[in-house]
Amino acid sequence: MIEIRNVSQRFAGPQGWIEALHNVNLTIPPGEVFGIIGRSGAGKSTLVRTINLLTRPTEGDIVVNGRTLTSLSSANLREARREIGMIFQHFNLLSSRTVFDNVALPLELAGMKRPQIEETVLPLLELVGLAAQKDRYPSQISGGQKQRVGIARALASKPKVLLSDEATSALDPETTRAILDLLRKINRELNLTVVMITHQMEVIKQVCDRVAVLDAGRVVETGPVIDVFLQPRHEVTRALLGDVIAQELPPALKARVAERLAKGNGHLLRLAFTGTGVDQPVLSETIRRFELDFNILHGQIDEIQGQAFGSLAVLAGGDPVKVVQAIAWLREQGVVVEELSHVE
Secondary structure (H helix, E strand, O other): EEEEEEEEEEEOOOOEEEEEEEEEEEEEOOOOOOEEEEEEOHHHHHHHHHHHHOOOOOOEEEEEEEEEEOOOHHHHHHHHOOOEEEEEEOOOOOOOOHHHHHHHHHHHOOOOOOOHHHHHHHHHHHOOOOOHOOEEEEEHHHOHHHHHHHHHHHHHOOOOOEEEEEOOOOOOOHHHHHHHHHHHHHHHHHHOOOEEOOOOHHHHHHHHEEEEEOOEEEEEEEEEEEEHHHHOHHHHHHHHOOOOOOOOOOOOHHHHHHHHHOHHHHHHEEEEEEEHHHHHHHHHHHHHHHHHHHHHHEEEEEEEEEEEEEEEEEEEOOOOHHHHHHHHHHOOOEEEEEOOOOOO
């Protein structure tokens, strides 16, 4: 388990102190893939580097696997860090060493003998799909393969926690999906706790169990990924979700809808479904039951962590009282309904 307790981080800047993190509190259970997302400058990388104390927090405590890292001696901290692996955006491989030797490096530094190193490294290269490339140099492999080397190297010391700092940001979408699938496989097969730092909600959607949204150094929202997608509470979360769930209406349609709403004609609703609700005839039943007109403006069906997820924007026309009744009935059916007083 990882516990981040009342963590704040301040740096001296040319105009005075800069608060990169403010009173952050998070608990990450063992075996979970936990995402931390935010815009550039939100404090994500600072936060993940406090977990292994590459950046020591100004205030607060970091507890990993029952050990309070912030109160350990230097020698004990070095020992504790062996249980925390880390992968980076830019791979950080040594160009003069082969794939095998890059993965073996932390074991060599720890004084492990060559036969033991081979016993450890070769299965890791199999795990990440690079057994055939073990004698190649970084210049001879692709970006995705370089990141696989970085992952294998991070696993060499058999950590219990794996930190990923924007590990897929430099990769194309197809390679990103493959790396995320690999991280999920590692999480399941090794029962490894994975903390993902990213600015891409697509990464959160594909691989994370829970997510924390960071803004200006503060956690503004946290919860299971499916719940955050269904009912985002903070404007930053909504903006980030816009990258994977279309929320903006086309300009011409937006103008027509705004004009109709200004005249008091219709109600603009955003509906979110999950699980079996996606394939149930809820909308048609609502129309029949309450004698309403539903104009579907935009929508999509996707999958989040194996659960079907649907999102619709509809313009509901009819008796205002019946619209209110329909909203209440939809919520009883498990549909998340948000009535919008403006066009986004």
